[in-house]
Amino acid sequence: MRNSPIAPFVFILATLTLLLAVPVGGDVAAADDRPMLTKVEKKDLPIEVEVSGMFQAEDKERIAVEPEEYSGELIIKQIVDEGTAVEEGDQLLEFELDNLKKAITEAQNEVDDANVKLQKARAELGTLKIDQDVALQRVNKELELARLAVEGEEKTVAYKKEEKETEIRRRENQFRDQQVNFEQLKKLYDSRELHTDTEAILVEREAKRLEEAQFDLKKLYRDFEHFKKYELNVELEKKKLELIEKQGAKKKEELKFSADLAEKEAGVRKAQRELDKTDEKVSDLEKDRDSLKVLAPRSGIVFYGTIGGDDLFSDVVIFSGSNIRQNLRIGGRVRTHETLLTVASMEKLSVEMKVLENDIQHMKEGLSITLRPDAFPDLEIKGQIDKVDQIASRGGFLSSVKEFKVKASYSKTYPQLRAGMNCRVVVHADSVPDAIQVPVLAVFEEEGKYFCYLDEAGKPSKRQVSLGATNGRAVQISEGLRPGDDVYLYDPYRE
DSSP, rough: OOOOOOOOOHHHHHHHHHHTTTTTTGGGOOOOTSOOEEEOOEEEEEEEEEEEEEEEEEEEEOOOOOOOOOOEEEEEEEEEOOEEOOOTOOOOEEEOHHHHHHHHHHHHHHHHHHHHHHHHHHHHHHHHHHHHHHHHHHHHHHHHHHHHOOOOHHHHHHHHHHHHEEEEEEEEHHHHHHHHHHHHHHHHHHHHHHHHHHHHHHHHHHHHHHHHHHHHHHHHHHHHIIIIIIHHHHHHHHHHHHHHHHHHHHHHHHHHHHHEEEEEEEEHHHHHHHHHHHHHHHHHHHHHHTTTTEEEEEEEEEEEEEOOSSSGGGGGGGHTTTTHHHSTTTTOOETSSEEEEEOOOOOSEEEEEEETTTTGGGGOOOHHHHHEEETTTTOOEEEEEEEEOOSSSSTTTTOOEEEEEEEEEEOOOOOTTOOEEEEEEEEEEEEEEEEEEEEGGGEEEEEEEEEEEEEETEEEEEEEEEEEESSSSSEEESOOOOTTEEESSSSSTTT
């Protein structure tokens, strides 16, 4: 922020801090080891922000026991000590297998049960198919018999009808013959002048016989019509109805058999799936048994639990993982799918900072930084900011303070550094060129205004000033002072 004053509240905070550093009621000038005056300078004013940071392992791999099937408790049989340097393939953890062996035995029992159910389902399916075949053959035979009965009855009806019609034709011929005979007899009788009594009786008898034959023929007509309407097709229709019933019975039987077959086949498939599932469970448990000997996936240093990183609450790993750490011992009980160990390389470390929202304005990717590890205060490391989070998180569960994560890196290798070490980070945020500046100890605030005390011929003179940028140690004076002026580092009017 070149040539631009920082927010006033930052200066107020800095000034109040400096005022509090002056002993109340004391005489600063009386302290022989503290300078009384300082020169107003004109030079570049570096804007720096100092924050705390922690070294993080970039090249690391977390180790959790993640079996395919087993999810019970694990009892540690062997574990490597924390801080041990390991090579890829070294054994880190080994567990007791009693619980897992018990789980495998139970799963094998489930396989046996599932196999019995499958065999039973297949037997039921086979029995059903046999029953269906027999029943369908019976239904088909009954249907065929019903068809034959219809065909036979149709022929019987035709025969009966033909017999009736033949009898009618015979009677008709007989009646016609009788008519002809009667007509001939009557002609002979009419052609003679004298008739005997015998001949008269004969004619009369033939007339009656003809009349009776005509009556019988009419009756035969009526009986035939009655037969055709009420008797001829009765048995045939009964047979046809029986045939329809048999056809319906066959369809019903086929539908029922189809549903039963689908149910039994579904039962077989279900039993097969259960068997496959239990087989897979046994297979997975056997694989889990082989995987419970945990080997180092890479070379590095062994840490118990996690060592920070991308966890949402990585700053509370110590107490959140305390139960895990207590159980990381021979005989300790741990759960699957939780991070037990971390193998990390110390060759490449990064630095993670938590920056308050008041200072985040100074954090930009690419800015240079200076690191000083707390364990090695004389070691100065140059680096740069790589990433600035855009979303803040709370400083703790019960805190309302907002913090932003800032990540930085450095290029050289320092074997003495370890992940988890704290450090002080100075971020070289900006620089104000040719800034007229004084130490912040020389600036005083009164009723919202800022003042410096100049030394004029050995006497103090109060001068109002306007402030610009500050880095916490020096502050820019935009108005009120000139380079070379002597200013007091304390309030000379204070008793």
